[in-house]
Amino acid sequence: MNIYDVSKHAGVSIATVSRVLNGNPNVSEKTREKVLKVMDDLGYTPNVFARGLGLDTMHTVGIMCSDSSDPYLAGAIYYLERSLRSHGYDSILCCTGYDLEVKQKYFSLLRSKRVDAIILAGSKFVEMRPRDNAYLLEAAADLPIMLVNGWLEGDNIYSTLCDDREAVRQAVSLLIRTGCQNILYLYSSHSYSGLSKQAGYKDALEAAGIPLRQELIHQCSKDAEASRDLLLSLADQGLVFDAVMTSDDSLAVGAVKYAHARGISIPDKLSIIGYNNSLLARCTDPEITSVDSKVEALCTATVNTLMGVFSGENVPSRTTIASDLIIRSTTKRRFQT
Amino acid sequence: MNIYDVSKHAGVSIATVSRVLNGNPNVSEKTREKVLKVMDDLGYTPNVFARGLGLDTMHTVGIMCSDSSDPYLAGAIYYLERSLRSHGYDSILCCTGYDLEVKQKYFSLLRSKRVDAIILAGSKFVEMRPRDNAYLLEAAADLPIMLVNGWLEGDNIYSTLCDDREAVRQAVSLLIRTGCQNILYLYSSHSYSGLSKQAGYKDALEAAGIPLRQELIHQCSKDAEASRDLLLSLADQGLVFDAVMTSDDSLAVGAVKYAHARGISIPDKLSIIGYNNSLLARCTDPEITSVDSKVEALCTATVNTLMGVFSGENVPSRTTIASDLIIRSTTKRRFQT
Numbered sequence A, B: 001m002n003i004y005d006v007s008k009h010a011g012v013s014i015a016t017v018s019r020v021l022n023g024n025p026n027v028s029e030k031t032r033e034k035v036l037k038v039m040d041d042l043g044y045t046p047n048v049f050a051r052g053l054g055l056d057t058m059h060t061v062g063i064m065c066s067d068s069s070d071p072y073l074a075g076a077i078y079y080l081e082r083s084l085r086s087h088g089y090d091s092i093l094c095c096t097g098y099d100l101e102v103k104q105k106y107f108s109l110l111r112s113k114r115v116d117a118i119i120l121a122g123s124k125f126v127e128m129r130p131r132d133n134a135y136l137l138e139a140a141a142d143l144p145i146m147l148v149n150g151w152l153e154g155d156n157i158y159s160t161l162c163d164d165r166e167a168v169r170q171a172v173s174l175l176i177r178t179g180c181q182n183i184l185y186l187y188s189s190h191s192y193s194g195l196s197k198q199a200g201y202k203d204a205l206e207a208a209g210i211p212l213r214q215e216l217i218h219q220c221s222k223d224a225e226a227s228r229d230l231l232l233s234l235a236d237q238g239l240v241f242d243a244v245m246t247s248d249d250s251l252a253v254g255a256v257k258y259a260h261a262r263g264i265s266i267p268d269k270l271s272i273i274g275y276n277n278s279l280l281a282r283c284t285d286p287e288i289t290s291v292d293s294k295v296e297a298l299c300t301a302t303v304n305t306l307m308g309v310f311s312g313e314n315v316p317s318r319t320t321i322a323s324d325l326i327i328r329s330t331t332k333r334r335f336q337t
Helices: A003-010 A013-021 A029-042 A049-051 A070-087 A102-114 A130-139 A164-177 A190-209 A224-238 A248-263 A295-310 B004-009 B014-021 B029-042 B048-052 B071-086 B100-112 B129-139 B164-177 B192-207 B224-236 B249-262 B293-309
Strands: A060-063 A089-094 A119-120 A145-148 A158-163 A183-187 A217-219 A243-246 A271-275 A289-292 A320-321 A325-327 B059-065 B088-093 B119-120 B144-148 B158-164 B185-189 B217-219 B243-246 B273-274 B290-293 B318-319 B325-326
Touching: A003 A029, A003 B318, A013 A029, A049 A224, A049 B273, A060 A070, A060 A102, A060 A295, A070 A089, A070 A295, A070 B164, A089 A102, A089 B071, A102 A119, A102 A130, A145 A295, A145 B100, A158 A164, A158 A295, A158 B048, A164 A190, A164 A243, A164 A289, A164 A325, A164 B059, A183 B164, A183 B192, A190 B164, A217 B129, A224 A248, A248 A271, A289 B144, A295 A320, A320 B164, B004 B014, B004 B029, B014 B029, B059 B071, B059 B100, B071 B088, B071 B100, B071 B293, B088 B100, B100 B119, B119 B293, B144 B164, B144 B293, B158 B164, B158 B293, B164 B192, B164 B243, B164 B273, B164 B290, B185 B192, B185 B224, B224 B249, B243 B249, B249 B273, B293 B318
Parallel strands: A060 A089, A060 A119, A119 A145, A145 A158, A158 A320, A183 A217, A183 A243, A243 A271, A271 A289, B059 B088, B059 B119, B119 B144, B144 B158, B158 B318, B185 B217, B185 B243, B243 B273, B273 B290
Antiparallel strands: A089 B088, A289 A325, B290 B325
């Protein structure tokens, strides 16, 4: 018995049920009575949303992240914690690693603490196989699940995403406009975010009428040395490329190392673009042009959406935030005409 | 009224009082009776240590860190959370920033949550002026305060430290043995850890009979560009140096950038050593020789000490962990004879 049963039986939206529970005046008296009657008939006791009223809340939100020592996720945790605290909520942190069973175990643990919501930071929490996400859909019947840069369709699940596809499309378009013709694409993950980025690469090629060549697309673990070694080996196999677009700054650092190892001039002979605009992008010489995926805005928007859910507002299940491309010295300035 | 009053009045150690409270058999019957009588006389109700018994515990530890987007602290939070969880404890995270008032506010907030202990991650929580640390000493009467890489003397305050002084001494000695004569020292903080590192620099010079020159010691904000610009300006002022020892990898990255900007060959004409052995040290070309300050071991030892405190063991108030020097390509291999 939960708020979804009430919504179904009363023939109103979940947001309406939640408004009734919160005493929000934007509900007609007729609807309010209908909802209250259904609750009574079903013997429903407010749970999640009562917490939003401060009746039964710990004012605590669980944050799960796969690995807080990843610079992107470390930033996300910082901004999430800060934003939650500004709304009077504590954060219980769980660093889960990447194993599904371990993630599920920690997820249950957080639920047993009666947290008011669970935020999943990073795109590694949504699995490829639908049945592996069933535990998230089930849990969402009881508490809001917030995804930061991940996407899963379901009631009471809210996603805040960077527009990764558009970000990569713009970046690759810049490479094309500055004269690059053989643009290698290096990525590390098949997550929702990972697939969106790859789609952006294809969009840009298609818009420019450049045929897609699978031999230019390569997966690589998120590590500068792995990326450098992969590029060395691809070059040794005779693959020709004059630009490297990457899904993460660490891969772009590897591309800079590859160019240094082979004495290739950046950006004249090789252009490179990173992703996430992390500290790493500013460590190399030359410094790396990188997509600013707006992690702070993403985290603030996630928490704002959650506060909307708590107060029974009609919040969007999906919010998309535009990225910026931060131009540094691994891309050419002059456009080819 | 707290456990320290009991210990003082009974004339036994805090560890003994805690053993009595925990029913530990390693206490003589006579001592046990004396302690119980003093508690009775003073009207003392067990508090902190009762929690260790599971009588009144949330099994939750507060972690404060100044900035989890700092790579070193992000790693620390990850290891602390993992280690606490392996002992069945949750972590409530607070990212405080560097302002004393804000730190104090968050500290009070954590105490009001009745956490079982508070871990202060990083050396930025101990202030220079003793009166600014009074709130920590007061709080320690009620719950254990754990410092990760910080040091403050007081009952129920436990420090786990990297031997920063020895680490820098070894690193600077390596520079001297490989022929460097004018070793610049760049640091960012006057924290306990910051001062220890600087002492290590002086130790190494003294051991080699090299006079200390204040014009070779410079403070710089923890940022690669700030470090590069400082070195450019020092060189322009005519300062001569053939090595840069730094208190953080970001400063060492700046030194590499300085050398590239001026066409100075690394390590032949300039040797560079970083600190913390973070991801940053492996982003540059050449990669940076750096002190591994053993953040994982530091965090695990902190949590082990805390578990000892909870179970009334006689734990050391200070644990020091030895560092490693990870040799990469910014230092010379050949010793000068």
